[in-house]
Structures are given as C-alpha cells and as structure tokens.
Amino acid sequence: MFVVGVVDYTTSRLSAPRSVCRLRYRGARFVWPRRRPECQSASTSLGWRPSATLTKMQVVATPAVRNPTPQFDFRSDGYLYCEGVRVKDVQEALGPEFSPFYLYSQDRIEANVQAYTEALVGLDAIVGYAVKANNNVMIMKLVRELGCGAVLVSGNELRLAQLAGFDMRRTVFNGNGKTPHEIALAVQAECLINVDSEFDIENILAAARRERRRARVLLRINPDIDPQVHPYVSTGLATSKFGIRTDHLDWFLDRIKQNEELVELVGVHSHLGSTIKKVELFHDNVVTMLRIIDDICAQGFRSIRFLNIGGGLGIDYERNGERIPTPQELIDAIRPRLAGRGLTLIIEPGRSLVGNAGILVNTVIGVKRNGDKRFVVVDGSMAELIRPALYGAYQFIALVEPGQQDKELAEYDIVGPVCESSDFLGKGRRLPEPAPGMGLVVMDSGAYCMSMASNYNMKLLPAEIMVHGDSWRVIRQRQTFTDLLSGYRELMPIPGLES
Ligand SMILES: Cc1ncc(COP(=O)(O)O)c(C=O)c1O
Numbered sequence: 001m002f003v004v005g006v007v008d009y010t011t012s013r014l015s016a017p018r019s020v021c022r023l024r025y026r027g028a029r030f031v032w033p034r035r036r037p038e039c040q041s042a043s044t045s046l047g048w049r050p051s052a053t054l055t056k057m058q059v060v061a062t063p064a065v066r067n068p069t070p071q072f073d074f075r076s077d078g079y080l081y082c083e084g085v086r087v088k089d090v091q092e093a094l095g096p097e098f099s100p101f102y103l104y105s106q107d108r109i110e111a112n113v114q115a116y117t118e119a120l121v122g123l124d125a126i127v128g129y130a131v132k133a134n135n136n137v138m139i140m141k142l143v144r145e146l147g148c149g150a151v152l153v154s155g156n157e158l159r160l161a162q163l164a165g166f167d168m169r170r171t172v173f174n175g176n177g178k179t180p181h182e183i184a185l186a187v188q189a190e191c192l193i194n195v196d197s198e199f200d201i202e203n204i205l206a207a208a209r210r211e212r213r214r215a216r217v218l219l220r221i222n223p224d225i226d227p228q229v230h231p232y233v234s235t236g237l238a239t240s241k242f243g244i245r246t247d248h249l250d251w252f253l254d255r256i257k258q259n260e261e262l263v264e265l266v267g268v269h270s271h272l273g274s275t276i277k278k279v280e281l282f283h284d285n286v287v288t289m290l291r292i293i294d295d296i297c298a299q300g301f302r303s304i305r306f307l308n309i310g311g312g313l314g315i316d317y318e319r320n321g322e323r324i325p326t327p328q329e330l331i332d333a334i335r336p337r338l339a340g341r342g343l344t345l346i347i348e349p350g351r352s353l354v355g356n357a358g359i360l361v362n363t364v365i366g367v368k369r370n371g372d373k374r375f376v377v378v379d380g381s382m383a384e385l386i387r388p389a390l391y392g393a394y395q396f397i398a399l400v401e402p403g404q405q406d407k408e409l410a411e412y413d414i415v416g417p418v419c420e421s422s423d424f425l426g427k428g429r430r431l432p433e434p435a436p437g438m439g440l441v442v443m444d445s446g447a448y449c450m451s452m453a454s455n456y457n458m459k460l461l462p463a464e465i466m467v468h469g470d471s472w473r474v475i476r477q478r479q480t481f482t483d484l485l486s487g488y489r490e491l492m493p494i495p496g497l498e499s
Pocket residue numbers: 130133151174235271273274275310311312313348349350351352447
C-alpha cells in the first residue's frame with residue numbers, strides 16, 4: 001500500500017503524481033469523487049483503496065491493481081496474503097537465512113486443474129501435467145491426486161513421476177534428445193513415448209527388443225505453425241529442433257510397419273510453444289493433426305487412439321487487462337473438430353496449471369542510486385528466477401508489505417546480487433521506496449522458475465512453501481552449503497560430509 005495522492009478538502013485540491021482526478025496505475029483506475037468532497041470512502045475499482053481523514057484524504061493504492069489470482073491478494077492493511085496466510089509472517093518465521101523462498105497456493109493449483117477437467121467434460125481426455133514447469137514432488141503428487149497424468153522430458157523426471165505415484169501408462173515421455181538409457185526406462189515403465197527423430201525410433205526399437213516389451217509410440221509432428229511467442233519458447237515452426245516434418249513422415253511410418261511386433265503407433269503429438277494467447281492457434285493445430293491422422297490411417301494403421309496437442313496456454317503475467325483465454329475457451333475452440341473421431345485427447349499444460357500459483361519472496365538488501373538511475377537490490381536473482389534474464393520476461397513485482405509512507409513512488413530496476421548485468425527481476429518498476437529487510441515479491445513464479453533455478457555464484461536453491469487455508473508447510477528444504485559440496489565427498493575431507 002502506498003500513497004498516490006492527497007486530497008485536501010479544505011482547498012479541494014488533489015495533489016498527486018498526475019494532478020488529475022482520474023488516476024491510472026497499470027490499467028486500474030481510481031475515480032476521485034470530485035463532486036462529493038465530504039465522501040469518506042471514495043469509489044474505487046480494481047484494488048484502489050482510499051483512506052480518509054476529516055480534512056484530507058490520502059489516496060492510497062495497493063500494488064496488485066488487477067488481481068487475476070484471488071488466492072494472492074493485497075488487503076487493505078497493505079500486506080500480501082496467500083489464501084489465509086500473510087506472506088510477511090512466513091518471511092519473518094523463516095528468517096533472512098531462508099530468503100528468498102518460493103511460496104505456492106494449493107487452492108490455486110486445485111482451481112487451475114479443475115478449470116481443465118471441467119472444460120473437458122464429455123471428452124475422453126488426459127490432462128498431462130508438464131513436470132518441467134515445476135518438479136516439486138509434492139506438487140506432482142497433488143496434481144496426480146487431482147487426476148492428471150504427466151509429461152516427462154528426462155529420465156529423472158520419469159523416476160520422480162514414479163515416486164509421485166503416477167500411473168505410468170498415462171504419462172508421455174517426450175524430448176528431442178532422449179538417451180538410450182532414458183528410453184529403456186520409458187519402455188520398462190510403459191510410458192507413451194514420443195518419437196522425435198530417426199535415432200529416437202532406432203533406440204526405441206533396440207530397447208523394446210532388449211526389454212521384450214512392445215513400446216507404445218506417438219509421432220511428434222512439427223506442424224510449422226507460428227505460436228506468436230518469444231522465439232525461445234516457440235517449438236512448432238519448421239526451423240525448430242523439435243518434431244518430424246510432415247514431408248518426412250513416410251520414412252517413420254515404414255520403419256514402424258517393418259517392426260510392428262516391437263512398436264505400436266498409438267497416436268500423434270505436437271506442441272506449438274509456450275505462453276500462447278490465441279486459441280485459434282490450438283484450433284489450427286488440431287485441424288493439421290487430424291489431417292495427418294487421416295493420412296496415417298489411410299496407410300493401414302489401425303491403432304491410432306491418441307491426439308496429443310501439447311501444452312502452451314499462456315497466463316496473465318502483465319496484469320494489464322489483456323484477456324488471456326481460459327482452458328474452457330481453448331477446449332471450446334477445438335471440441336467441434338473432435339466430435340465423432342473416437343480419439344483420446346491429451347493436453348499437456350504446465351504454466352497454466354502452476355504458473356499463477358507461486359510467488360518468489362525476496363528480501364530487500366538496499367536501495368542504490370547511480371545518477372538518475374535507481375535500483376532495488378534484493379537477495380533473489382537470476383539464479384533463482386531466470387525468466388527475465390533469459391527472455392526479457394515480465395512478471396509483476398510488488399512489496400509484500402506497506403512501503404515507507406513518507407517516501408515517493410519512483411521507478412526502480414529490481415536486481416539481484418549475481419555478477420551479471422542480465423541479473424534483473426524487473427526493470428523500470430514503479431514502487432514506493434522499500435527499506436532494507438522488506439519483502440519484495442515476484443508474482444506468477446510457479447512455473448519455470450524454481451525448476452530452472454541454478455547454483456550460479458554458489459547460490460542455494462530456495463525452500464518451497466505450500467499454503468493451504470490458514471496454514472503453511474515446507475515442501476522442499478532450502479539447499480545447504482553441505483549439499484553443494486556433496487560432489488567432492490570422495491576427493492577431500494569436508495566436515496559433515498565424511499561418509
Ligand atoms: C512437449 C511439451 N509439452 C508441454 C509443455 C508445457 O507447456 P506450457 O507450460 O506452456 O503449458 C512444453 C513446454 O513448452 C512442451 O515442450
């Protein structure tokens with residue numbers, strides 16, 4: 001919560017960063033009731049919260065001016081809450097040693113899964129959680145209990161899915177560089193396996209022969225559709241490393257036909273990319289894939305049962321009022337095409353299941369000025385959250401507590417302590433000046449944040465906290481210095497690492 005203006009009733013003047021009676025802040029609007037200066041509680045919209053005194057009314061605003069995730073809200077006391085838990089209380093309970101940390105809302109994850117399951121009513125479908133988005137095993141267990149399958153991209157994700165109790169026959173093992181060892185694991189576990197290349201199919205055939213099991217495979221198609229996203233998260237263009245070009249499909253079909261005792265072709269897969277905001281793209285993909293299924297069936301393949309359309313639905317990172325399609329809108333766009341086809345739809349969401357269910361809570365180390373430029377330096381960095389450094393990604397940033405009321409709003413770059421100029425969490429963010437020790441949150445950090453974190457500069461992987469209702473628990477401990485040294489165990493004596 002911070003002051004954006006002061007209404008002086010005695011002079012009927014509004015002094016504010018912009019002296020107009022209509023203030024705008026990141027898409028939200030506060031309308032000062034010019035005609036009713038006696039009004040104690042002004043009309044507000046989208047999170048603006050006025051407070052009043054008899055002669056002057058301070059117009060104060062909470063930073064979450066648009067709140068697309070009700071489980072995370074900035075309340076009138078100026079603090080950020082996750083469900084019933086005040087985030088500042090968790091920060092204080094953990095202490096500075098455990099900062100930064102990730103914090104998730106169980107309710108939000110449940111609601112996100114439910115949005116898919118409700119949208120899919122009446123369709124034969126599997127929601128395959130893309131584990132790469134967030135591989136916390138407690139989150140994996142939760143989505144499994146909610147009925148999801150899993151989409152895996154490494155042998156270790158596969159093992160973790162087994163530990164999390166997934167029915168492995170409802171998992172998809174995917175990837176453009178599966179090793180022979182990983183393929184053997186997938187064949188043993190009876191995953192659905194995506195074929196991505198010539199060497200992939202050879203390795204699958206070899207593993208099936210060795211394991212004496214018939215592998216169930218899907219062909220990952222490269223549909224050459226532009227998902228209109230950042231090039232680094234686009235996967236379905238002809239120039240991408242992923243999938244099989246349609247003009248090369250026949251080679252794969254022949255190879256499968258020659259080896260039908262070892263592999264069963266059960267479906268096709270494609271994934272356009274991530275952060276997609278247009279449902280028409282999913283529709284176009286389904287149309288392309290159905291045409292390919294028809295071609296494949298015309299060549300005598302009788303066992304095609306799965307249409308896997310990948311994941312990719314975006315979330316509302318910007319919170320600027322732009323409409324992001326819901327899972328319901330996505331499914332509604334493709335449902336008519338699926339009627340009467342007798343296929344099981346597989347959809348592989350990652351970001352849209354967990355992205356807005358997590359936040360990264362950092363502690364402010366200090367504020368620094370270099371000439372006109374102002375920085376808020378926090379203890380979190382590109383090591384814990386790399387999306388801004390890697391893609392220039394925008395994630396909403398705010399203080400988890402009231403800013404210093406006597407200080408003005410200003411524009412800051414939010415940076416970490418890592419020795420890289422790309423180490424920023426946000427640029428040019430308008431904030432009240434924070435004091436050292438205050439909590440600063442990066443919203444929408446549930447997907448591709450912790451799972452992409454690193455030990456750069458020997459930073460420790462953060463703890464992860466799950467909130468449910470009024471309580472919270474640690475669902476992964478913070479790494480320790482000793483954890484970082486475990487690879488040296490055999491090489492030198494390290495206290496605490498003898499065995
Ligand atoms: C094959 C595949 N499936 C599913 C996903 C999940 O995508 P998203 O998190 O955007 O839903 C990805 C990641 O982009 C992927 O590569």
